[in-house]
Amino acid sequence: MTVRTRFAPSPTGYLHIGGARTALFSWLYARKHGGQFVLRIEDTDLERSSEASVNAILEGMTWLGLDYDEGPFYQTSRFERYAEVIQQLMDSGHAYKCYCSKERLEKLREKQMANREKPRYDGHCSAGVEPPSPDAPFVIRFRNPKEGHVEFDDLVRGRISISNDELDDLIIARSDGSPTYNLTVVVDDSDMRISHVIRGDDHINNTPRQINMIRAMGLQVPVYAHTPMILGEDGKRLSKRHGAVSVIQYREDGYLPEALLNYLVRLGWSHEDQEIFSIDEMIELFDISDVNRAASVFNTEKLLWLNQHYIKATDPKHIARHLSHHLGLRGIDPTSGPDLHAVATVQHERAKTLVEMAEISEFFYRDFDEFDHKSAKKHLKAAAQEPLEKVREALAALEAWEPEPIYAALTAVAEALDLKIGKVAQPLRVAVAGRAASPGIDVTLQLVGKEACLRRIDRALDYIRQRVAQSESA
RNA sequence: GCUCCCUUCGUCUAGCGGUAAGGACACUGGCCUCUCACGCCGGUAACAGGGGUUCGAUCCCCCUAGGGAGCGCCA
Numbered sequence: 001m002t003v004r005t006r007f008a009p010s011p012t013g014y015l016h017i018g019g020a021r022t023a024l025f026s027w028l029y030a031r032k033h034g035g036q037f038v039l040r041i042e043d044t045d046l047e048r049s050s051e052a053s054v055n056a057i058l059e060g061m062t063w064l065g066l067d068y069d070e071g072p073f074y075q076t077s078r079f080e081r082y083a084e085v086i087q088q089l090m091d092s093g094h095a096y097k098c099y100c101s102k103e104r105l106e107k108l109r110e111k112q113m114a115n116r117e118k119p120r121y122d123g124h125c126s127a128g129v130e131p132p133s134p135d136a137p138f139v140i141r142f143r144n145p146k147e148g149h150v151e152f153d154d155l156v157r158g159r160i161s162i163s164n165d166e167l168d169d170l171i172i173a174r175s176d177g178s179p180t181y182n183l184t185v186v187v188d189d190s191d192m193r194i195s196h197v198i199r200g201d202d203h204i205n206n207t208p209r210q211i212n213m214i215r216a217m218g219l220q221v222p223v224y225a226h227t228p229m230i231l232g233e234d235g236k237r238l239s240k241r242h243g244a245v246s247v248i249q250y251r252e253d254g255y256l257p258e259a260l261l262n263y264l265v266r267l268g269w270s271h272e273d274q275e276i277f278s279i280d281e282m283i284e285l286f287d288i289s290d291v292n293r294a295a296s297v298f299n300t301e302k303l304l305w306l307n308q309h310y311i312k313a314t315d316p317k318h319i320a321r322h323l324s325h326h327l328g329l330r331g332i333d334p335t336s337g338p339d340l341h342a343v344a345t346v347q348h349e350r351a352k353t354l355v356e357m358a359e360i361s362e363f364f365y366r367d368f369d370e371f372d373h374k375s376a377k378k379h380l381k382a383a384a385q386e387p388l389e390k391v392r393e394a395l396a397a398l399e400a401w402e403p404e405p406i407y408a409a410l411t412a413v414a415e416a417l418d419l420k421i422g423k424v425a426q427p428l429r430v431a432v433a434g435r436a437a438s439p440g441i442d443v444t445l446q447l448v449g450k451e452a453c454l455r456r457i458d459r460a461l462d463y464i465r466q467r468v469a470q471s472e473s474a
Numbered sequence: 475g476c477u478c479c480c481u482u483c484g485u486c487u488a489g490c491g492g493u494a495a496g497g498a499c500a501c502u503g504g505c506c507u508c509u510c511a512c513g514c515c516g517g518u519a520a521c522a523g524g525g526g527u528u529c530g531a532u533c534c535c536c537c538u539a540g541g542g543a544g545c546g547c548c549a
Contacts (some may be wrong), residue, residue: 010549118476166477174547181549205544270487273497299485302499349512425508437510
């Protein structure tokens with residue numbers, strides 16, 4: 001049997017974290033078994049579906065690298081097929097017309113709730129009834145078996161069993177003739193020869209009735225795997241308000257797709273003590289039956305750690321391209337300063353996201369507006385004046401603007417003044433970078449460039465003199 | 475309310491009848507060091523509770539509690 005999995009989002013919003021993981025699991029399973037992964041857009045809800053959402057989902061999949069072998073298929077283009085199946089079910093007696101009014105159903109539900117019963121359709125029209133009027137509206141219901149129970153072996157949950165008397169006769173066609181979800185999934189999964197249905201566990205309760213329909217149609221029941229949901233940082237369900245951000249938002253926030261994928265695959269799944277997985281390793285090692293049953297909480301801290309790991313591990317040339325983009329977003333022309341590859345090389349161990357990397361690299365490309373307040377307070381004080389003046393002198397005299405001579409010049413100044421190198425380097429760092437943290441002082445100066453360095457040192461000296469003058473007059 | 479599902483450090487997880495309950499993130503002590511990071515060494519921290527079964531339960535069974543999902547002419 002060739003493995004065929006699918007991802008079937010409804011285009012009513014973005015591709016969010018939960019959907020992305022379900023897609024990843026399905027994709028991995030197909031890739032692992034040399035099968036196919038198909039994408040299907042479940043857009044039968046005309047009210048809520050939008051093309052913008054379809055595009056957002058496709059964009060998210062592309063960014064993550066979850067390529068599909070077939071599709072995207074749109075359910076809206078398959079209405080004829082659904083109508084055909086519904087007719088077959090009618091012909092074989094597995095479905096019937098129901099003329100019950102919404103009012104009647106509403107009352108029924110209230111009564112059942114009051115009686116502490118599970119609300120369900122009572123089969124009023126099951127035996128066949130006369131239409132209240134010749135042109136009375138009706139829905140079509142699936143005739144669920146009354147006896148026995150449905151069992152299936154879920155690849156992550158194990159055996160799940162539910163009694164048929166818990167199930168009622170669900171609507172498969174609305175009064176306007178359009179098919180409902182439970183019918184369309186079943187028909188599509190069958191037509192698309194899906195062998196393994198991997199989806200969120202919010203579908204567990206639908207599965208038994210879907211199995212009953214599949215059997216009524218005389219079709220093959222696929223293997224199911226219901227993956228647990230992902231909770232927000234607060235342990236509550238993900239919502240628009242916290243965490244359920246679109247996958248694309250992570251790209252904007254400076255995450256690498258490899259990091260997000262790695263994070264997602266470890267949510268509910270593990271392989272020994274391994275934390276880092278390349279795509280190839282995931283494909284080789286992942287197995288849907290090793291997935292946990294319990295929901296898991298999304299933890300940005302760990303994602304950040306992984307992201308930093310991938311930033312460190314990725315070729316700086318590649319990082320440079322991303323950095324260019326994020327610098328651009330900050331209004332910086334990346335060609336106006338040092339080579340991006342060099343900057344990425346010295347910064348890639350210092351940033352958890354590409355956005356952060358752009359932020360801490362800004363000073364390479366333009367003079368900062370003002371010194372970081374705390375850093376200036378600590379380092380740009382009277383005691384730093386002489387060292388900075390001497391450093392300026394030494395640097396101005398340098399012929400070769402390279403890390404080694406620069407560092408030699410600094411140590412010479414420090415020695416001459418009988419200071420530790422830090423007493424010289426820190427004020428200089430604040431002068432040139434605007435803050436007390438930066439890559440090594442030598443490469444920092446080199447990349448900023450001689451002219452800019454001298455200019456900024458002068459500015460820092462002005463700042464110190466002004467500060468000294470103020471404290472004297474006070 | 476009813477049905478189904480879930481429950482190991484704060485978080486992600488390992489465990490599959492006998493372990494000092496392992497790893498990772500975070501937190502934290504130290505080393506390295508021109509800063510920040512990186513890296514390295516160390517630490518704190520968990521089997522929801524109660525009954526069984528068993529020589530022995532994190533692991534098997536039952537109950538309780540807590541959490542989640544479903545119960546639509548949404549998907």
